Amino acid sequence: SIDMLMSSEKEEDPDVIPEDNNLLTLRIRKKVLERREETIIVDRACRQETLTYEMESHATGKRPDNPTDLIEEGELLLTVNIFYPVIFQKHKDHKPYQTVLVLGSQKLTELKDSISCVSDLQIGGEFSSQPDQAPEHISKDLYKSAFFYFEGIFYNDKRYPECRDLSRTIIEWSESHDRGYENLQSVKMEDYVFNDLSLKIGFPYLFCHQGNCEHIIIITDIRLIHHNDCLDRNLYPLLIKKHWLCTRKCFVCKMYTARWVTNRDSLAPQDPCFFCDVCFRMLHYDAEGNKLGEFLAYPYVDPGIFN
Amino acid sequence: MSAVPGLKEDCEELLGAFQQADTVRFEHFAELWRERRFHTVFYGRMRALERNKLTKKTLEVAQQYFFPPYAFQIRVGALYLLYGLYNAQLCEPKQKIRIALKDWPEIQKFQQDLLDSQHYDAAYIFRRLRLARAFHFTAMPKLLTYRTKKKIEESYFKEEFKDPSNRVNSLITNDVLEELMNIHDHYQKMKCVISADKSQPDKALSLIKDDFVVNLKDITLEHQEWQQNRMKLFRNAKETDETENKKKEGTLLESEGSERANALARIKYRSYSAVVEASKSRRHRQVQLESSESGSHCGKSPTRSKKTRSQPARRGEMQVAKETAARHIGMPIIVEENSDE
Helix, strand or coil: CHHHHHCCCCCCCCCCCCCCCCCHHHHHHHHHHHHHHHHCCCCCCCHHHHHHHHHHHCCCCCCCCCHHHECCCCCEEEEEEEECCCCCHHHCCCCCEEEEEEECCCEHHHHHHHCCCHHHHCCCCCCCCCHHHCCCCCHHHHCCCEEEEECCEEEECCCCCCCCCCHHHHHHHHHHCCCCCCCCEEEEHHHCEHHHCCCCCCCEEEEEECCCEEEEEEEEEEEECCCCCCCEHHHCCEEEECCCCCCCECCCCCCCECCEEEECCCCCCCCCEEECHHHHHHHHECCCCCECCCCEEEECCCHHHHC | CCCCCCHHHHHHHHHHHHHHHCCCCHHHHHHHHHHHCHHHHHCCCCCHHHHHHHHHHHHHHHHHHHCCCECHHHHHHHHHHHHHHHHHCCCCCCCCEEEEHHHHHHHHHHHHHHHHCCCHHHHHHHHHHHHCCCEEEECCCCCCCCCCCCCCCCCCCCHHHECCCCHHHHHCCHHHHHHHHHHHHHHHHHHHHHCCCCCCCCHHHCCCCCCHHHHHHHHHHHHHHHHHHHHHHHHHHHHCCCCCCHHHHHHHHHCCCCHHHHHHHHHHHHCCCCCCCCCHHHHHHHHHHHHHCCCCCCCCCCCHHHHHHHHHHHHHHHHHHHHCCCCCCCCCCCCCCCCCC
16 A cells, blocks of 8 residues: 555664665754764753643644534634733843634634733732732732734723723824824724634734733734644633743742842842742741831732743 | 755755656655655654654645646655655654645646546545645745744745746647637638638638648747757756866767757757756647647658748747846856857
C-alpha cells in the first residue's frame, strides 16, 4: 500500500540521527545536537517550556459532555493576541502577549471577560493606618466600563448600569475639528458576535478598560474549525499562550510574593519597597497593632499573579 | 519564524530529481524518497514543543511548491512531498497543512487537471490527504509571528522549477484556434454564397490568405519547440563545466553541425529569461492540439519556406527581448560580444 512506501522498513529510533544520511537538514541538526550535548549539563524541559507546551495542547481533541455544546462544522476560529500594557525595559523588542482562541459565533463580551489584566485587581487607597481594613472591592468591580475598537467602530460594554461610554470622549474629540478620522461610531458590545465584524489580520486594534488601561489586540489567524480541535463550546475563549512574568518577592524574606508596597518609609531601605503580608505587619506594627514610624502603604498586586 | 536550516535545499534537491526523472508517477517519487530516506528529516532528539514547531515549518516550506507559478510536474511532486511529510511526521496529533482561501480554487483546478490528464495516482493521493483531514482552511497563508526580523527574506522562486512564461501559448490557445477556424470557414462559405460560382469564392474576394489559421498554429508550435530546444541546450551547456569559457560551448554546438543549431545558440546567448522546463502536461496538450485540427498537414515538421518566414519573426522577438533588462541567472560568462545578426 502507499503508506508502506513512506515508512521505514526496520525499527528505527527517531531520536537518533542515522549515520549514513544524505540530507543537509540532518547534517546541520546533528551538529547542533552535538554541540548542545557538550555544553548543556542537564537537558530537561524547564518550567516555562512545559507550561507553554501544556497550554498549547491541553485542549486538543476535547469533546463536551453535553452534546448541545458541540461546535459544528463551519465554525470559525480566530486567534487573538492581546498585548500586556506593562512597559518594562526588557520588553522593548518584543512585547509580551497572551493568545486566546475565540469562536466566530461568540459575543465580544465573552472575549472581554476572558481577558485577565492585573489592573483589574488593583485596590485603590492608602491603608497604612488601617491595614486590616483593606477593602475587598477590586477595581474590576468598581469600574466596569470597557470598549473594543475595530475598524472605526467602538464597541462599548453596556451590560451593567454603571458602565459608561468611554469612547464618547474620543468621538467628540475627533468630531470637534476636522482631524481626518471619519465616521467613528459607538455601539453596544453585547449585541455583536465576531462573525459580524470585518477584520484585518495582523492589524492592531484596541481594547480599553478601567478608563486608561489599554491593550493592543491583533488577530493573527482565522480558520475553519477542525476535527482535532477542542469542540467544547464552554471552554472558549481558550487561552493557549501566556507570557510568564516574574513576580516581585518580599524584600525581607524573599520567598513570598509582595502584597504591600510602601513609600516614604523610614523603616525601609528603599523607596518603594515591597513586603509580603507577614513581614509587613511584623515590621511596621507592634504587638497591639499600632503604627510604628512614618510611611504610606498601598496594597500591591503583582503582574505575575496570573502565572 | 527562522527557517529550518538545510530544509529548503533538501526539498529542492528532491523535487529537482523528480523533475529530471520526467515523470509524474508516484512510484518514481517514492523511489527517490526512499533513496534519500526523507522520512528521517524529522529525526533528532527534541522535545514535543520544538518538534511541533519544526513540523509546522517543514510543512510550510513544502507547501509553497504546491502553487503556481511552479511547473505542473513540480506541483505534482510537491503534492507527493506533502503527503510524505504529513505521514512521516512524528507529532501526535499531527500538524496540519495550511491552505489559504484564495488558493483553494487553484487547487481545485489543479485537481481537475489531474483527473483530465488521467494522473489518477496523484488524484488519489490528494483524496487521501483530504480524507485524513490534513488541511487547515485558513484566511491567510502564513501564520503571523512577532520576532523582529533582522532582514526581510524575499521569497525566492527557484527558477528552474518555474513554468515557462509562455505568453504566445496563453494567447493562441486551443479554443482561440478553433474559433478562428470556424470563423474562417464561415467566411469562406459566405464568400461562396455571394459569388457567382457557388462552389468557390470569387477571385476578387480573396483578400486574406486561405490557410492563415493553419500557419498561425504552425508558428505557435514552432515557437514551443524552439523554447524546449533552447532549454535543453541550456541544460546541456550548464551541465558541462561552467568555469570553462564558451570555447567549449562552441565545440559542443558545432558538433551539431547544422545551421539551425547555430541559430539556436545565438538565441541562447541573447535569451533573457532563465531556464524553463516543458512540463509533462504541456506535452499532453500539444498532442491534443494536433489532433483537434483535422488534417494530416498539421505535422510538426516545418517546411523550408515556412521556416524562413517565421525566422525573421523570431529574430524580431529576440531583438525586443535583448533591449529589455536582462537578468542572467546561472548563465555561463560570455567573453566576447556576439555580433551575429
